[in-house]
Amino acid sequence: MDASVTDPEGRLRIEEQLCFALYSTSRAITREYVTLLEPLGVTYPQYLALMVLWRRDGLMVQEIAASLEIDQATATPLVQRLEKLGYVHRQRSREDERKVFVFLTERGKGLFASALGIPEALGCAIGVTEEKAARLLAELNTIKAFIAERKQSEDG
């Protein structure tokens, strides 16, 4: 019953793995967003969807999913919750009734003003300067691009 050790040399240390750092940091930041997004009454993924719609309204659910890099099966209920909150409304296309366009309501557009301060507030909350953020952003995008390219060459 005593604590035996399968990995005495510590060949698999959770705290030394980049993936775990990414995974746990991402969640830590999402927790920081909770406070900042309270005034808007939305979650972090919902905030991301709004950000995309503020830039271009009337997107299909599929386009929102692609922008957020989430599955369409995740985007559908996410958009439905935004609709229930009164921030968007969904409108099925008349030309192609499979398509559902998502439009911001006036309330949804009105949230933009309150959201403008969030990036800076979050920068403070996580202690990252703009310069450092830009560098990290570039490195992460390199990783994502590598994964995407690799997937492409596997499929093709």
Next chain:
Amino acid sequence: MDASVTDPEGRLRIEEQLCFALYSTSRAITREYVTLLEPLGVTYPQYLALMVLWRRDGLMVQEIAASLEIDQATATPLVQRLEKLGYVHRQRSREDERKVFVFLTERGKGLFASALGIPEALGCAIGVTEEKAARLLAELNTIKAFIAERKQSEDG
């Protein structure tokens, strides 16, 4: 019904935000793990829990949660699933019956050998050299430490 634009200057661009890069990269990597973890039959968070137990067996649920930086209410069902898979068993402490110790089964210990190759395989899958990984790891840990410190000073 036409696409009006609330954010014409692009003051909130999802693709320029570090947080989104972290969030989406983390998920992209978790997707890469699916293939690598298939032989073990576990998910990424379950693999993290195993990694912690291989280093030190007989941990409390709370200690596993702390190591994974997840909530205890998330750790309970995660450990229960590992138990259902036959990789761990739970044993309530006799001295303090609130505590539940989690022990690896022989099968759970046996997975270690198959797991040893995973970090390198994942390094290849995401195209990150060890040197770059170490640098990124340090930067992410700095962010986490900043958030934790800030939380401490708020509470205290």
Next chain:
DNA sequence: CAAAATTAGATAGTGTACAATTTAATAGAG
């Protein structure tokens, strides 16, 4: 020692995530 506070784990409810399946509509091939 008894009441209050704390701690450990479990449970309920909401919201992602994603694979797999279903349904509906469109486009293409014969």
Next chain:
DNA sequence: CTCTATTAAATTGTACACTATCTAATTTTG
């Protein structure tokens, strides 16, 4: 024009993740 393949969305099922709440056990305090 019909059959087939493809596409878009919804649905189903499993697994996190976290807040809030609950129960039980222990520790602290008066």
